[in-house]
Amino acid sequence: MNRVFLKSKASLSTAFFILAVAVAVNLSFAAAPVSAGINENAAGFAWGGGAATNGAGYDGIGWVSFNNLSDGSAVGYGVNIPMTNGALSGYAWSEHYGWLSFNGADLAGCTPALSAATRTGNAITGGARILSIRDAGVNSGGWSGCVSLAGNAQDGSPYGVSVSPGNPSSSLSGYAWSDELGWISLSGVTFTAPITLKVCEGSFLRGINTTPSTAFSMPQGTAKDLTAYYGSEANCSGTDVTTNAGTSWNENTGSSVISLSTVAGKKRLQATTPGNENFSASYNGLTATMAATVVCVASNTCAIDPNGVQVCQSETYTIADGCGNTVTCNGRRNCDYNWKEIAP
Incomplete structure (x- = not known):
């Protein structure tokens, strides 16, 4: 043409x-x-x-x-x-x-x-x-x-x-x-590829996670180390801006579900109280928002509840698991119901 x-x-x-x-x-x-x-x-x-x-x-x-x-x-x-x-x-x-x-x-x-x-x-x-x-x-x-x-x-x-x-x-x-x-x-x-701000668990170089995260589910009492990357890369790579002076990390004011701190160049996400809370990282006009769900860890289970040894194995009883739930347990006592008549 x-x-x-x-x-x-x-x-x-x-x-x-x-x-x-x-x-x-x-x-x-x-x-x-x-x-x-x-x-x-x-x-x-x-x-x-x-x-x-x-x-x-x-x-x-x-x-x-x-x-x-x-x-x-x-x-x-x-x-x-x-x-x-x-x-x-x-x-x-x-x-x-x-x-x-x-x-x-x-x-x-x-x-x-x-x-x-x-x-x-x-x-x-x-x-x-x-x-x-x-x-x-x-x-x-x-x-x-x-x-x-x-x-x-x-x-x-x-x-x-x-x-x-x-x-x-x-x-x-x-x-x-x-x-x-x-x-x-x-x-x-x-x-x-458009420049983005990504938050990843761990470090790309350490091979912990190569996919950016937008949600975290964590047992109460556990922690994750997070890295913020800035660049056009699709995976967890680019420029590490986790602790850059221009990077701000924010969590919901007044919520105690999670806490954020800086440890060894990473942002530590601590699961404190059961519930849900959003947090974010911002750098150079971009913001990455994540959702954290903290799952209660039961403080009492059927296996460790001391009352279990008082209840026969053929019977059940209930306990509070410490997370607001009622759990039905089987007794752990070995009860012998094989009655025998003994001559006087």
Whole structure:
């Protein structure tokens, strides 16, 4: 398939729309609809451009940044691309046209209709939307701002955006298509697993647990040593921030179910009183919340209850187990009921 940068379905009759879009772009950046940057996993730039034909000094969407960490902007924004199957979300920023939304809700009114941007296997399908064009209304010159991420070109050949999986970073390749602005190459876009904060039992290096935990069930009186990891890794690895000065650990005020302390560079979770309590770790704007369930350890059992030796094995009696439960026990006394008559 031959691509010509850029082929538009229509040209604007005046510079009014270009001016309107420029004003809208500046206003929209000042009132950005997004936040973060570090929490969006895409980075780099897409490109769509060619010889200037619209009188504005540029033709096409131009450079499109997929994360404010890529262009150094103080306004946080970014696009999330799933590491497996799932929907894309978030916003990219075009130097000429402003926000390029990858949120499915912004595709309403696109003709032909576009589905939400989605990753299936290593293919990206669906659409995106240039919001300044959509929001220009009657001043849009008939443009919609809709961008197709996969389809068939005018010559019938297929086009689309593909994922090249990598570790730790994956990349995009291929082209999207805008009826108004032409081809957009996404070959400069990369993405990694989102940065998360994970809490794990023990240490990955010591091999105690390799899966992050969100819930702990513990017998009363026991303890677990926890490690907090910060990074894009899915398992219990990354940067150990357990005792970092920027890490805070919190438990429910007034609850005595658990207690937290620092021991040998780990956070010790002590099971104190039967019940349930949530606790959390926070670092660099991220919070991991865990639930702890402390199970009562019975202080009295049928095997150790002293009354058992006073009750015959064929009989039962009840005891309190120390955890608020009543337990039925069999006696432990060997009683001989084989009466024999003895002559006087």
